[in-house]
Amino acid sequence: MQTIGYAAHAEKADLAPLSFERRELRANDVAMEILFCGVCHSDLHQARNDWGGAVYPLVPGHEIIGRITAIGSDVTRHKVGDYGAVGCVVDSCMECDQCARGEEIFCRHDVTQTYNSPDRVTQENSKGGYSKHIVVRDHFVLHVPETLDVAKAAPLLCAGLTSYVPLRMWQVGPGSRVGVIGLGGLGHMAVKLAKAMKAEVTVISRTDSKKQDALTLGADTLLVSSDEAAMASAASSFDLIIDTVPVKHDINPYIALLDVEGVLNIVGQIGPLPEVMTPGLIMGRRKIAGSPVGGMAETQEMLDFCGKHNILPDVEMIRMDEINTAFDRMEQADVRYRFVIDMASLSI
Structure with missing residues (x-):
């Protein structure tokens, strides 16, 4: 043909x-x-x-x-x-x-x-x-x-499937507390899908410039990751965080946001990440995972x-x-x- x-x-x-x-x-x-x-x-x-x-x-x-x-x-x-x-x-x-x-x-x-x-x-x-x-x-x-x-x-x-897989893999449902790092092609789908599963959804972004977009898409709130006080207040408050950032970045600040046995699931970066500090993983039985489509x-x-x-x-x-x-x-x-x-x- x-x-x-x-x-x-x-x-x-x-x-x-x-x-x-x-x-x-x-x-x-x-x-x-x-x-x-x-x-x-x-x-x-x-x-x-x-x-x-x-x-x-x-x-x-x-x-x-x-x-x-x-x-x-x-x-x-x-x-x-x-x-x-x-x-x-x-x-x-x-x-x-x-x-x-x-x-x-x-x-x-x-x-x-x-x-x-x-x-x-x-x-x-x-x-x-x-x-x-x-x-x-x-x-x-x-x-x-x-x-x-x-x-x-x-x-x-x-974009839809890549966001859907971790939500299903980690059994998100009513009452689940889900964070989404980044509000691009993957992130905006993760927000929509998690809300349809009746989760509580927070977009995590370096600034608050995307707050209205996040709320319009269905997120409950936006957490500014560059705000140290806000990050400290959000410690141990997520069951699952979906990390959609497609470049090398420090994931250590996000590990502290996970509750006991919480999961940070990487779907964005394909390649190296900076050194990961393990105390937060070990002491909270937290997990770092990855998934494709x-x-x-x-x-x-x-x-x-x-x-x-x-x-x-x-x-x-x-x-x-x-x-x-x-x-x-x-x-x-x-x-x-x-x-x-x-x-x-x-x-x-």
């Missing part, structure tokens, strides 16, 4: 148009016309090879909403004309212990990511959602609840939860040819709270 997308052609280059072929359908494949694709901070990191391992040309995009245009002969879960959703993973071995328990992202035999990852059959590098069409193994295509606005739903596939069953659960509670990210719609400006703005945190590309702006 001939298609077109936008790709990084080199480490420091702007994204530019790329024509390429999508594979022919296998028996267990679904073909989709992509309608909307979210812009994730990891797209920027991968395109610029910040983490290493980028293979060019690299077509980013792993927050995908599309319409199914064809299905393989063995596919029964989807039909032509349905909306479909694709997140960060498009294939796995489906045989190891992790795949068997619905945690395909931890596949023992290397998960195939939506882009910049070798196809299990051909070894060709995968290309993501900044494109007009995509072909994905049926198991990794999710159903989109009818109640969700498809124009806004794409960021749920990464979830498996397919949990992803569908998250979409259904958002459909039930009408939870959607706050988005700014852009054209495909505005992606380089969007990347620059994202580096400056100049977006509330997620860019979504309208793929109607991309023509073959």
Whole structure:
């Protein structure tokens, strides 16, 4: 299938148009016309090879909403004309212990990511959602609840899921005290999801400039982390803190905010952190944890939860040819709270 997308052609280059072929359908494949694709901070990191391992040309995009245009002969879960959703993973071995328990992202035999990852059959590098069409193994295509606005739903596939996983993993529910560090793409979804789970939610930020935004999103209050008195007063007051900060930062002040057996769950920074002092962990039986996105069953659960509670990210719609400006703005945190590309702006 001939298609077109936008790709990084080199480490420091702007994204530019790329024509390429999508594979022919296998028996267990679904073909989709992509309608909307979210812009994730990891797209920027991968395109610029910040983490290493980028293979060019690299077509980013792993927050995908599309319409199914064809299905393989063995596919029964989807039909032509349905909306479909694709997140960060498009294939796995489906045989190891992790795949068997619905945690395909931890596949023992290397998960195939939506882009910049070798196809299990051909070894060709995968290309993501900044494109007009995509072909994905049926198991990794999710159903989109009818109640969700498809124009806004794409960021749920990464930002939404990344925030949902720790909330479920640490059993957040009525009465849970949840802190959210950072109010960006991940943080604003964590606030919305935690409130829907009936938790008490506090946004933790260096200044009070985002207080009204936090309250509008549903948070109960905002804690200023640079205010030593306020931080001291908040000691031992959280069951779970979700840390969405995407750069190296000191987590020690946040450990003191955890109650006994509380958890600081990191979902933002991929890389080094400063030295961690252990007395607060040991004396309070506190935990530092991390989590990525979830498996397919949990992803569908998250979409259904958002459909039930009408939870959607706050988005700014852009054209495909505005992606380089969007990347620059994202580096400056100049977006509330997620860019979504309208793929109607991309023509073959």
